[in-house]
Amino acid sequence: MELFWYIVLMTMLAVYIILDGYDFGAGIIHLFFAKTEKDKKAITNAIGPFWDANEVWLIAAGGVLFFAFPTLYASSFSGFYLPLIMILWLLIFRAIGLELRGQIHNKMWEAVWDKAFGIASLLLALFFGIALGNVVRGVNLGMVTNGVSAHEAHYFFLPLWNPTFSPQAEHLGIIDWFTLLLGIIGVVALTIHGANWIIFKTNSSLNNQLRKVVFNLNVVLSVLIIVSLLVWHIIEPNPFHNFLKHPWLFVFPLIFFLGHLGLFRIKTFTKDSYGFLFSSLFLFGGLASTVVSIFPKLLPSTNTINPDLTIYNMAAHEYGLSVGVYWFVVAIILVAVYFTIQYKVFKGKMDDVGYGEH
Numbered sequence: 001m002e003l004f005w006y007i008v009l010m011t012m013l014a015v016y017i018i019l020d021g022y023d024f025g026a027g028i029i030h031l032f033f034a035k036t037e038k039d040k041k042a043i044t045n046a047i048g049p050f051w052d053a054n055e056v057w058l059i060a061a062g063g064v065l066f067f068a069f070p071t072l073y074a075s076s077f078s079g080f081y082l083p084l085i086m087i088l089w090l091l092i093f094r095a096i097g098l099e100l101r102g103q104i105h106n107k108m109w110e111a112v113w114d115k116a117f118g119i120a121s122l123l124l125a126l127f128f129g130i131a132l133g134n135v136v137r138g139v140n141l142g143m144v145t146n147g148v149s150a151h152e153a154h155y156f157f158l159p160l161w162n163p164t165f166s167p168q169a170e171h172l173g174i175i176d177w178f179t180l181l182l183g184i185i186g187v188v189a190l191t192i193h194g195a196n197w198i199i200f201k202t203n204s205s206l207n208n209q210l211r212k213v214v215f216n217l218n219v220v221l222s223v224l225i226i227v228s229l230l231v232w233h234i235i236e237p238n239p240f241h242n243f244l245k246h247p248w249l250f251v252f253p254l255i256f257f258l259g260h261l262g263l264f265r266i267k268t269f270t271k272d273s274y275g276f277l278f279s280s281l282f283l284f285g286g287l288a289s290t291v292v293s294i295f296p297k298l299l300p301s302t303n304t305i306n307p308d309l310t311i312y313n314m315a316a317h318e319y320g321l322s323v324g325v326y327w328f329v330v331a332i333i334l335v336a337v338y339f340t341i342q343y344k345v346f347k348g349k350m351d352d353v354g355y356g357e358h
Helices: 001-031 039-045 049-067 070-079 081-102 107-137 179-200 207-237 241-245 245-267 274-296 318-345
Strands: 298-300
Touching: 001 049, 001 107, 001 179, 001 274, 039 070, 039 081, 039 179, 039 207, 049 081, 049 179, 049 207, 070 081, 070 241, 070 274, 070 298, 081 107, 081 274, 107 179, 179 241, 179 298, 207 245, 245 274
Parallel strands: none
Antiparallel strands: none
């Protein structure tokens, strides 16, 4: 049952990154490329009917984490308290930026909420990339100092950064050069994803420019991926051990590279949906490859005193996990019905939706 709920949790996170990821990317495009009111409206129309439903996947993933791996939930929400609060405020400002902008037709008012929406989207993409970096790198469980554990084995707390800015320091920070690298990859990848969604869902005058942006950013992404794979060996000496042990797992890196390579053909696609499909494959393959590489760890320990937090030592009681399956089936049916109706109602181009106008 632990493996089942682990797959459910990771699937929810993957769906969240793909769906809310294009919202973040659209916000970044809105911040840097939307110069006219028509272009700004095209972008908000493209995500307007979807963004709040997409964020529910994050809440659902948090619920599954609390239910299936409660000790990990307690540990991570304590240890990552500062960045989680920052993410919460960014989600709030991003939401009210979308909702309040159209309340008053005043240039200064609209400019303030445009910036709130765009900057919050950019920082959210950065922080979620940094969050993935923290999971890959691990944390100092038990707050070990000079070989002595100062707290219980699953406890930790991280400041925003440490003085050395190193991922190999005894006392780590949320942000170091490794996690920041993954954060930048997150920003670039989600900007590409958001641009592809705008191309897919609108006939905006920005679309031709966005195809060039996607291509150019994909070149930058290639360099960042190569650098990250090289430095990964510094963090984890044997990062591919699960793939070598179970070769069928290489399907996830293949999906990742298929999505990445497909994006280089963005200028020649005959259908606007193809770009979004390839960036979705890239995000799914990248996240899946990352979690597979550290399996069964949920949060690695950077010291040798306290063990890693895994799906086996963090799971709830077997009875609770079994009963939860029945409720999960009911919930997933309701979610499937809801999203089917939503995407059927708002299929096609969204230029004339008029989201946020008052």
